């Protein structure tokens with residue numbers, strides 16, 4: 001599964017410094033990430049960080065950020081943890097499902113699924 | 117969050133919500149196929165990196181794994197509307213990746229356990245896992261061609277499932293069938309909330 005070409009792995013290692021876990025408070029794979037508007041964007045941001053800030057101007061789930069960046073989820077999470085520490089993004093805190101889904105959302109989901 | 121909770125007009129942003137659903141079951145039961153049938157995004161399949169600590173002992177050599185390894189993880193997305201998404205995550209089948217399940221399961225709305233009647237026992241670990249953690253799940257019996265069509269009641273009995281847990285026959289290659297499984301799960305999960 002690891003393949004023959006170590007190139008991609010080395011690049012990923014560079015993005016995370018080999019870390020497997022993000023800094024700070026844990027967050028979910030589908031937590032909503034939002035770029036902090038008006039924050040001062042450092043000039044020396046690496047392209048992946050810049051891409052995250054651009055995508056997350058619209059609130060975007062972690063898994064979608066990974067899809068946009070074409071990076072593995074856990075590499076994406078390390079990057080997001082770094083950006084949060086820099087104060088450039090906010091990441092929604094884990095919420096129990098019962099608090100997130102009300103009758104209206106449930107109806108919307110059912111309707112949305114049926115009309116796919 | 118610093119959302120302006122006091123501003124009723126700000127709900128479009130404040131209510132952005134991604135709902136997580138897990139797809140579990142034994143190897144070759146159709147998890148990847150199911151996610152692919154319904155998801156609107158590709159790649160559906162990412163290679164996840166695992167740290168040496170997570171992996172522990174390397175299966176093949178029996179020594180402590182020093183290098184990073186990867187595990188394939190399927191994920192798919194269904195957009196209900198701007199700011200409301202369903203995410204499907206296929207749980208990795210191999211036993212040594214169980215620790216990933218805890219992370220995937222955290223905050224999930226529920227799970228679909230796919231079963232193949234020719235080897236029903238393959239889905240026991242997934243059923244046990246969700247039962248023990250009180251995570252709502254439905255069982256989807258994937259009707260492979262040539263497999264005996266089981267009566268859902270028999271599958272329920274064979275798996276020792278509680279009467280309330282939905283058991284549905286499905287063909288994960290068919291969109292309508294996958295939609296049916298997902299609406300069954302969402303309805304069942306929301307009733308329990």
Ligand SMILES: Nc1nc2c(ncn2[C@@H]2O[C@H](COP(=O)(O)OP(=O)(O)O)[C@@H](O)[C@H]2O)c(=O)[nH]1
Nearest residue numbers: 143144145146147148149259260261287288289
């Ligand atoms: N005939 C038939 N084949 C299926 C069905 N679902 C999956 N398959 C095939 O079974 C194989 C394994 O499916 P896959 O989705 O990779 O299983 P996974 O290991 O659970 O991800 C693939 O070759 C699929 O095309 C089904 O409902 N009917």
Ligand SMILES: [Mg+2]
Nearest residue numbers: 147148149206
């Ligand atoms: Mg698969």
